[in-house]
Amino acid sequence: MNRALRQLFLALVLIFLASPIVVVGGVSLNEKKSLYFPPQGFSLNWYVELFTESAWLVPIENSMIIATLSSLAAISIALPLAYFLWRYRVFYARALFMLGIAPFMLPPVITALGFLTFWATVGLYGQMVATIVSHAIFFVTLPLVTISLGFESIDREFIEAAETMGADSKAVFRTVVFPMVRSYMVSGYAFCFVLSLNEYIVAYMVSGFTVETLPIKIFNALRYGYTPVMAAVTIFFVLLAALIFGLIGRFGDLPRLMGALAPESRNA
Amino acid sequence: MIEDKPKGLRALLPILYPAVTLVVFFVIPFGIMLAVSFFEREPGGFYTTDFSIDNYGNLFTELFGRVLVFSIFISALCAVICVAVGFPFTYFITRMRRKAQVVWLVILVSVLSLSAVIVAFAWSLLLSQTAGISNLFVWLGLMGKPVSWSPGFWALTAGMCYIAFPYTVLVLYPPLSRLDPHLPEAAQTLGASPVTTFFTVVLGSLRSAIVATLIMVFAFTLGTYLIPQILGRPQHWTLSVLITDEAVYHSNLPLASAMAVFFMVVSLALVGLTMLIGKSRGPAAR
Numbered sequence: 001m002n003r004a005l006r007q008l009f010l011a012l013v014l015i016f017l018a019s020p021i022v023v024v025g026g027v028s029l030n031e032k033k034s035l036y037f038p039p040q041g042f043s044l045n046w047y048v049e050l051f052t053e054s055a056w057l058v059p060i061e062n063s064m065i066i067a068t069l070s071s072l073a074a075i076s077i078a079l080p081l082a083y084f085l086w087r088y089r090v091f092y093a094r095a096l097f098m099l100g101i102a103p104f105m106l107p108p109v110i111t112a113l114g115f116l117t118f119w120a121t122v123g124l125y126g127q128m129v130a131t132i133v134s135h136a137i138f139f140v141t142l143p144l145v146t147i148s149l150g151f152e153s154i155d156r157e158f159i160e161a162a163e164t165m166g167a168d169s170k171a172v173f174r175t176v177v178f179p180m181v182r183s184y185m186v187s188g189y190a191f192c193f194v195l196s197l198n199e200y201i202v203a204y205m206v207s208g209f210t211v212e213t214l215p216i217k218i219f220n221a222l223r224y225g226y227t228p229v230m231a232a233v234t235i236f237f238v239l240l241a242a243l244i245f246g247l248i249g250r251f252g253d254l255p256r257l258m259g260a261l262a263p264e265s266r267n268a
Numbered sequence: 269m270i271e272d273k274p275k276g277l278r279a280l281l282p283i284l285y286p287a288v289t290l291v292v293f294f295v296i297p298f299g300i301m302l303a304v305s306f307f308e309r310e311p312g313g314f315y316t317t318d319f320s321i322d323n324y325g326n327l328f329t330e331l332f333g334r335v336l337v338f339s340i341f342i343s344a345l346c347a348v349i350c351v352a353v354g355f356p357f358t359y360f361i362t363r364m365r366r367k368a369q370v371v372w373l374v375i376l377v378s379v380l381s382l383s384a385v386i387v388a389f390a391w392s393l394l395l396s397q398t399a400g401i402s403n404l405f406v407w408l409g410l411m412g413k414p415v416s417w418s419p420g421f422w423a424l425t426a427g428m429c430y431i432a433f434p435y436t437v438l439v440l441y442p443p444l445s446r447l448d449p450h451l452p453e454a455a456q457t458l459g460a461s462p463v464t465t466f467f468t469v470v471l472g473s474l475r476s477a478i479v480a481t482l483i484m485v486f487a488f489t490l491g492t493y494l495i496p497q498i499l500g501r502p503q504h505w506t507l508s509v510l511i512t513d514e515a516v517y518h519s520n521l522p523l524a525s526a527m528a529v530f531f532m533v534v535s536l537a538l539v540g541l542t543m544l545i546g547k548s549r550g551p552a553a554r
Contacts (some may be wrong), residue, residue, distance in 0.1 A: 002462075006360055017379055019401070020390035027399050037399030078542055081286035088274050093283060107491030107535055109508040113515055117304050118297030120521070137293045176307050191381075197443070198383035201493050201508075205515065215383040222498065231393070234386045241378040247448060249374040249550045255366065258373055258441050 020236055028231035035226055046232040056229065059217035060243050063197050066128065066213060070135035071192035072142075073184060077136065078143035083177075086151035089139030097144065104141035111138055112205040119206055126210040134206050135196045142195070146257060150184030151177075187252045198237065305525035315521050323526035332527070339506040341490040346428045347436075348484050354436035355478065359470060361437070362445040373441075380434035388498035392428045394417045424500040432489050439484050443477040476545050483542045487535055490498065507531055 025035050031041025050056050081100060083095040103111045115134040119125040154177060162172045200215040208216050214237075218230055248254055274280050305323055307315040363370050393399050395418035404412040417423055451473065456466040471478070491506035511531065515524035 008358060013353070014375075016430070017375065017433075020387070020394045023394045024390045027393055035393065035396065035398050037393070037403070077286045077289050080282040084274075084283040084286075088279075090273060096283065096287055096290060099285075099294060103294060105539060107487070107508065108533060109491060109511050110528045110532050110535070113511060114294075114297035114301045115523060115526060116515060117301045117525060118293070119299055126390075133293055133492075137290070154286065181442070186508055198384055198386070200385055201512070205512065208516075214504045215385045218383075218389065219385045219494065220357055222385070226389070226393070230389055234390060237382060237386055238378065241381045242374065245374045245377045249370045254370050254373045254377075255419055255441075255445070258377075258438055 021234075024231045024234045028228050028235050030228050033227060035228065035231075038264075046228040047236075049229050050232045050236065055215065056233070059212045059214045063214040064126070066131050066135060066203070066211075067193045067196040070132045070196050071189050073132065073136035074140045074192050075143045075147075075189055076139050078147050078188065079181075079185065080146055082147040082151055083173075085148065090109055097148075100140050100144045103138050108138075108201050112202045115202060116205040126207045128207065128211045130206045131203050131211055131213070134202050135199060138202050139192045139195055143185065143189040146184045146188035146191065147181055149257065150181035153184075154180050181194070183252060187248050187257060190248055194241050194244050197240070213229065298400055302529060304521050305529050307522050309520050309522050323522045324530075326523060327526055327530060335507055338491050338504065339508075342419055342425065342428065342506070343486050343492075344431050344503070346425060346489045347485040349425075349429050350436040350485050351440075351478060351482050354433060354440055354481075355471075356466070358437045358440040358444050359466070362441065362447070363449075367488060376434040379430070380438065384431060384492065384494040385498075387430055388427055388495045391423060391430065391499055395423050395426075418473045419499050419501050419504075421500070421504060424496055424504050425459045427495045427499040428489050428492055431492065431495065432485050434489050436481060436485050439481045440477070447474065464514060469528045480545045481537050483545070487538045487542075490535065 026037040026039050027035050028046055029042055030036055030046075031039070031043045034040065049170040051060075078100070081093070081096055085097055112134075115130070115138075116125070119127075119130040119134075123131045123232070154264070158176055158180075159172055162176050167175065198215060199213075200219065203213045204216055204219075212220070214233065218233055221230060223228070247256075248257070304315050306319055306321060308318045308320055308322070310316045361369055365370070394401060395416065397414050397416040400414065400417065402411060402414040402417065406414050448472065451469050452462075452465045455469045456462065460468065490506070491508055492506060493512060496504050496506050501532055509526070511524050511527045514520050514527065
C-alpha cells in the first residue's frame, strides 16, 4: 500500500484517539468555571481543587484503597492457581482456570448483578469490602493470564538443574520459579490496578450509594452539570494509565502480553 | 517438578484457596442470581423465595423488545466499523519495528483502560457547542456557527467505537502478528500489487479470524452501559442500562436477574459461536 496513504491513515486513527483527550486537556485549563476550547485564560486551579476538596479527595481515596487491595487479592488467587496449573496438567485445574477467565468474558452487567444479589443475600451490600472482593474476582483474569504466561516462559532445564543440585520443590520455587514470574506478577498487578480504578458498573451495583469511587463520583457530578474539575480528573486518569502502561511497555514484554491477553488466543 | 498428578493431599494445598474463592465469590453469586430470577419481588426488600416463572413471562414487553433490537443494531454497527478500520490498522502495526509497536500498544491499552464515564465525558465535550470540533469548522469557514452534536445517535456511535476500537486491535493483534510474512512477500514476487496482496492474501487467509473478531467486538459493545446514558437519548438506551435500572432504581432484583440470564444466554451463544469458528480456522491463519 502506498506509503503516504498509510501514514495518513495512521495519523487519522491517532487523531481519532487523541482529539477527545486534547479537548479535555484544554478545557481543564480554563480560568473561569466554563468549558471553552481553546481555553480562556490559563489556570491550574481545577487540578488544585481535585486534590484539596474533600468532595473529590474521598472518592480518590476510596478508589485507591479498592484498587490497591483488590489487585493484591486478585494476585493472591491467580498465583497459586497458575502455579498449580503449570505444575500439574489436571482437568480440575484447567476448569478453575476457565472459571477465572469467565468474569471477563461475560457482559459486565451480568457479573455485576451476580455480585449484587450475592452481597444482598449475605448482608454486606454497600460495604467497601464487597467492592474489593468483587473487583478481585472480576479482574482475576488479568493476573491469571499474565502469570500463567510467566510460568510457561520458564525453561524446564533450569528446574531440572536445580533439582539435580539437590533443591527440594520449595527451594526451587523460592530461588528459580518465583524470581522468573515476578515481573509477570507486576504486570498483572498493574493491569488489575488501572482497570479497578476505572471500573464503574460493578462498584456501582455492589455499593455505589455508600462507597463512592472516582468513576461513580464523576458520573454523579455529570448530572449536575459539567465543570472543568471533571476535565482535570480525566487528565489525571489518562496520565496515570499512560504512565503505568508506559512502564510495562518499557520494562515488560508488551507485544507478548497482548498476544496472551487477547480473547481470540485464549479460546484456542 | 512438572508432574502429571499431584501426589498426596499436601500437594493440593496451593489450589485450595483459589478454588474456594472462585466458587464462593463467582459460582455462588451466579447461582443466587439464577435462583433469584425465579423468585418473587418483595416491595421494600430484595426478594422472597417463592418459586415462579413470571419474571421470564414479564420479560418480553414492548420496551424490552425495542431495547434488545436497538442494542443488537448499534453493537453490530460498531463491530463492523471497528473491524473495517481496525484490520488494516493492526496489519500496519504488526509490520512496524518492535519499538514502534510497543508505543502504539501503550496508547491502545491506555485508551482501553479508560473508564467509560471518562470516555463519554470527553466525547460530549468534543461534540459540544463551546469546546467542540464544530468551532474548528466555523474557524475554517465550513460552518456558520458552532452547534452541539451530543447527545445523539452519531455521538453514541463515536463513543462506542472509541471504546471498542482498541479492543478490536488487541483481538486482531495475535493472529495478524502470527501471519507468515513470507505469504505477502511471495504474492508480491509473483506480481501482485500491495493493495491486491492485502485484499487477497492477507484478508483471505485471516477470514475466520475476522469473523471471530466481529463477534467478540459485538459481544463487547453489547455490554456498554454508561456511554448510552451520556451520549445517547433515552431511545438509545441498551440492555445493560435497562437491567441496571430495574435492579437499582426499581429494586426489582428478580426481573433484573431474569433479564441478565436471558442476556447471558445470548452472550454465551455468541462466545460459543466464536470458539466454533476459531476451531475451523484454515492452516494459513496460524
